[in-house]
Amino acid sequence: MSQIQHAVPIAVQRCVICGFDFGTGLDDCVTHATELPELLQETLGKVDSAAVRHRLAPWEWSMLEYGAHLGEVIPWYLGRVQQVLDEDRPQLQPMDWTIEAEVGEYRRRSVQRVCADVDQACRSLIAMINSLDDDHLRREGIGSDGSPRTIEVLLTRADHEIIHHERDLRRALDRLQG
């Protein structure tokens, strides 16, 4: 008896929190990555050193932590993309970013370092996108949930990180200034 194929594609097209459209193209990702470094520098520069490290709620990161996370999550996605380019349908490993933020002491970093990391990460993201053709974008790895994940999906997820956390940064700034 043949096995019934019951897996369906993920139907969620938009993030319910930030509204990011997962059907958006990688051109938008390049735009977002081009704009992020300046936007981050401006946003973090609007509050003092204590406020930038302040968590408004125990379950939320401070502005600096969101920035530090962006500086690490973008290269992390690029590492996954490189793995899918180098290997035949590799099994991709998940990452616990709550632990990373603690172990990496995001809150103790300087604003200057966080901005430099994000600047470098965005440059690498843009360079990666510009280096790929359609065949590359269709290559697949296996996600932690066992489903195939194309390079295009991995890059779109990196784009979502940018948009989602820009919203977190704006909201934190509004409340700190409010």
Ligand SMILES: [Zn+2]
């Ligand atoms: Zn989102």
